Amino acid sequence: MQLKDKVILVTGAASGIGRQTCLSLAARGARIHASDIDRDGAAETCRRIEAEGGRASFLHHDVTQPEAWRDVMQVIERQNGRLDGLVNSAGLMVVRPFQQTDFELYRRQQTVNVDSVWLGCQAAQSLLARAAEESGGASIVNLSSILGLKGGSMHSAYCTSKGAVRLLTKALAIEMGKLKIRVNSVHPGLVETPLGLGSMTDMIKYGAPLPSLDAAVSMVAQRTPLGRAAQPLDVANVIAFLCADESQYVTGSELTVDGGFSAQ
Template identity: 55%
Template sequence: MLTLKDKTALVTGAASGIGRDAALTLARQGVEIYAADIDTAGGQKTVDEIAAYGGTAHLVTLDVTSAEAWAAAVDTIAKTSGQLHVLINSAGIMITQTIEACTLETYQRQQKINVESVWIGCKTALDLMTETAARDGTASIINLSSTLGLVGGRMFSAYCASKGAVRLMSKALAVELGPRQIRVNSVHPTLVNTPLGLGAMQDLVDGGVPLPSKEAMIDMVKMQTPLGRYAEPDDIAHAIAFLASDESRYITGTELVVDGGITAA
């Protein structure tokens, strides 16, 4: 069992996918969860699922691109719980287009949701996390990047730019916030069995990758992956839980790659 009990965590993108599974995984280990999402119905389902097995969770309606919404969310946590040990920036989108097809507006939307929101969230949560770390010895920011923040990919120029930025932002913040005992790391999944991940496979086929179907695209990814399968959301959630825990208290400024070995192949 990881040392997580009695911590408080804010998880963005908690209505579905990796964010949802991260919230559930942490809650099962005694973490108080603030489940944040612009999809309030989905976020409420996550909160209800946590409550059903005796966990503690609160719904936070959050447009991650809004500094005002972030300020309101952190203010709620400060007034309700008085602490914030863990910030998980999981919310994001994946634009799969060639550079010819991708408009400047689409590119900017990708950066706004995937990069700017992470910076706003880290900045806004900083004071409360500093207070928490000063009292309890450590706090942890976990930013979701991607294997496509490490290597390039066809039709992913906008997405790769965003996830590469998250990777280096995390390193810069790790250096800056280390003296406050706030650790900052990035997590880099490969293809994950979520609507976002599997939808990208269809986009690639539609965009001209020479394979007949989404299923054929997925099979190709499995063949290229040494472990022979794509990731499930809880594969990523368990990695996130480790970085949130006291067991990772000397780990900061690094990338945790959760990809079944595909970037090693």
């Protein structure tokens, strides 16, 4: 998967899947714009890329604000004149029993996980279309979850948001196809990141019958055909494929990255 000189924006770049995606794309030759509301974390991601000889710059970015998206696109246009890929990785995971999820918290979940993807795809379309016209294609990758495909106890708000991302992705794939912009969603299972492990901790806090975080992760591994939870690199490799020209005929797809967990 060669991504040499492709310009790619990754949101949620300060940690977890977003950080590893930046590292993996940069290692394949992409020019990375790493954005996050966590300025220090995004800067550290860029420092790691540059230490390996890659090219990256960080952007302080609240993905829930339309004006922030406009500012980010202006910076990218000024510096590069094009955008070959957008990875919407920024996200929040609310874990609460349904009756303990108040409306404010529910709305926060939708704002971070759904509204940000909507705003990002709108803001990026013009630059992506320009790159697609020049090179034959551009790519949007939206991070959903296996909980955008199936239900999960204590994850009602999260499931709602990730299911919305899944179908928004399909709708945009149809509409943007004429512009040669591919739009796909990626659906991880449990990934050993602060977000993923934090969700397991919250489940225990709110009554899941598990004695510890280690026991929870072990339970998931035992129920997974491949015998382990995912690492960020497992997901980043799939994202890299969707950003690369090798996926030039893949759009409107949902790629599940869960070691077979949801196949059962």
